[in-house]
Amino acid sequence: MIDNLDDPGSLNTSDWHWQLRNRITTLEQLEKVVEHLTVEEKRAVIYSLKHPEGLKMAITPYFASLMDKNNPECPIRKQMIPSMEEFRTSPVELYDPCGEEKDTVVANLVHRYPDRVLLLVTDKCAAYCRHCTRRRIVGSSESVIKEENFQSAVEYIKRNNKIRDVLISGGDPLLFSDDRMEYFIKTLHAIDNVEMIRIGTRVPVTLPQRITNDFCNMLKKYQPIYISIHINHPNEITEEMKAACGMLADNGIVLGSQTVLLKGINDRPQTMMKLMHELLKIRVRPYYIYQCDLAPGTGHFRTSVSAGIKIIQSMRGYTTGYALPTYVIDAPGGGGKVPIGPDYVISKSRKGVIFKNYESRVFVYPENGSMISVPKLDKIASERNGS
Numbered sequence: 575m576i577d578n579l580d581d582p583g584s585l586n587t588s589d590w591h592w593q594l595r596n597r598i599t600t601l602e603q604l605e606k607v608v609e610h611l612t613v614e615e616k617r618a619v620i621y622s623l624k625h626p627e628g629l630k631m632a633i634t635p636y637f638a639s640l641m642d643k644n645n646p647e648c649p650i651r652k653q654m655i656p657s658m659e660e661f662r663t664s665p666v667e668l669y670d671p672c673g674e675e676k677d678t679v680v681a682n683l684v685h686r687y688p689d690r691v692l693l694l695v696t697d698k699c700a701a702y703c704r705h706c707t708r709r710r711i712v713g714s715s716e717s718v719i720k721e722e723n724f725q726s727a728v729e730y731i732k733r734n735n736k737i738r739d740v741l742i743s744g745g746d747p748l749l750f751s752d753d754r755m756e757y758f759i760k761t762l763h764a765i766d767n768v769e770m771i772r773i774g775t776r777v778p779v780t781l782p783q784r785i786t787n788d789f790c791n792m793l794k795k796y797q798p799i800y801i802s803i804h805i806n807h808p809n810e811i812t813e814e815m816k817a818a819c820g821m822l823a824d825n826g827i828v829l830g831s832q833t834v835l836l837k838g839i840n841d842r843p844q845t846m847m848k849l850m851h852e853l854l855k856i857r858v859r860p861y862y863i864y865q866c867d868l869a870p871g872t873g874h875f876r877t878s879v880s881a882g883i884k885i886i887q888s889m890r891g892y893t894t895g896y897a898l899p900t901y902v903i904d905a906p907g908g909g910g911k912v913p914i915g916p917d918y919v920i921s922k923s924r925k926g927v928i929f930k931n932y933e934s935r936v937f938v939y940p941e942n943g944s945m946i947s948v949p950k951l952d953k954i955a956s957e958r959n960g961s
């Protein structure tokens with residue numbers, strides 16, 4: 575843990591408020607943590623400070639302490655330190671990559687699917703990821719939902735009683751005080767049709783000190799609560815992060831992960847497999863791998879879709895089924911998350927399905943009770959297997 579940052583108050587690095595007060599937002603502060611920044615990194619930091627319309631730089635001292643001082647390719651450096659590449663946009667990129675604005679039904683509430691909604695309660699995060707998909711709003715004002723807008727969202731959810739699941743996200747909802755969080759959760763939990771509450775957050779990774787006993791004791795009153803943790807690399811799993819997840823899991827909070835596929839950071843199958851194994855060890859069930867959205871200035875992070883398919887292919891069959899997240903593309907312009915994966919089905923006919931397993935061996939599943947055709951299907955399968 576670094577100890578050379580100016581701090582007017584306490585120097586208690588395990589206090590989450592200290593972490594937030596001492597976020598790294600300037601080149602001078604960053605240089606205290608990483609002495610040998612590259613020329614490109616310095617240039618990009620200076621440039622981004624001069625262009626406040628872009629995504630703000632802010633890194634908690636804790637998360638910055640995980641950066642490899644000697645390696646500019648460090649996955650945490652690449653996710654946190656601005657790059658000049660961010661200022662290069664492409665015509666395929668979209669201001670609102672997943673079309674959230676057109677599904678916004680009342681301020682701060684996105685209603686895309688029949689039975690669940692996304693409630694954006696703040697635009698502030700503990701640390702800003704350079705690949706942020708919601709960069710059009712995130713970090714811009716570091717403001718929180720207006721009380722009247724929260725009330726309108728609650729009224730909307732009450733009126734639309736098919737909504738049974740509310741996902742609270744932002745920004746990062748865990749930056750609210752326990753009391754304010756409790757107010758949101760308690761109000762939503764009290765709605766008859768709301769069966770479950772989910773929270774999307776990166777705080778267990780960037781600010782694990784935030785997960786306190788008091789916070790967990792508050793949360794567990796409103797079960798079932800699911801938390802989806804944004805995590806991208808095995809280096810993000812530290813003793814502090816493990817302790818935070820352990821406390822949440824011990825209190826019965828169901829933990830899932832969300833990972834963005836990022837070029838040069840986690841696009842090797844071994845890296846992804848390691849991340850998923852480490853998550854299972856700390857009781858976080860891998861949930862999604864996202865194809866990197868078409869947010870402006872994130873081209874340098876995007877991989878091909880085949881890279882994602884290859885990752886799934888390299889895991890299915892070779893490791894614990896629980897280690898497998900669903901690889902999805904959040905459809906550009908709106909349409910929701912669509913699972914993308916290796917195709918195991920070779921052909922479908924009235925008689926049955928021909929498919930392959932993880933080793934590419936071909937099998938037949940006969941349908942419609944047409945026993946007579948099975949030998950024929952079997953013949954096709956064995957020909958494909960090269961026997």
Ligand SMILES: *Cc1c(COP(=O)(O)O)cnc(C)c1O
Nearest residue numbers: 684685686687690691692741911
């Ligand atoms: C991701 C998302 C959800 C939740 O989707 P699940 O697949 O149920 O996790 C809900 N609403 C919006 C707008 C989303 O982007």
